[in-house]
Amino acid sequence: MRKIFIVGLPRTGTTSLCMLFLDLGYRVAHTVYTKACFEQAEVMADIPIFCDYVNYDNNCLDSKYILLERPADTWLPSIKQLLLRMYKNLVTQHGGFHPEIKKCYLEVFSPFTLKNISCDEFLLSCYQAHRREVESYFKNNESRLLKIAIDDADLVQKITAFLDPLPMHDKIKDRQTPHVNR
Secondary structure (H helix, E strand, O other), rough: OEEEEEEEOHHHHHHHHHHHHHOOOOOOEEEOOOHHHHOOOOOEEEOOOOHHHHHHHHHHOOOEEEEEEEOHHHHHHHHHHHHHHHHHHHHHOOOOOOOOHHHHHHOOOOOHHHHHOOOOOHHHHHHHHHHHHHHHHHHOOHHHEEEEOOOOOOOHHHHHHHHHOOOOOHOOOOOOOOOOOO
């Protein structure tokens, strides 16, 4: 079965998009820590997807990818608050978060220091670098990548067109995207 991978960074609307797919009847994993989770989910987002999408693509050649985008003026304060809250658990050598969480955040926001994660310019450069890397990876296969913002008025229609011929459910007509985890 083909998979749908949401490769947007945290705080770009991954939870809201997962909720939309869940409401549409898809099996969704907002984080993927186990082989069973990967095998059972049809739609996956967040950790480790935004960091390891190339590895997943090598194993799921005909899957689809969604790069969520968010304007800097709303993404920066949200990601900054999240990273500052997570800081101690990400940098501790003993305990803290699951190793996969640490790997993903420390890789994407490298070098991961309090000074850097407090700096808008640094965070924006990480966001832009991630976006460029995803776009570059799919440049020869753009039909497999949808770039979209969670608050796009045509989100559902664009997803429907993008996923065709993947199964979409009748419930998608006139569907509004939930906004959660604000």
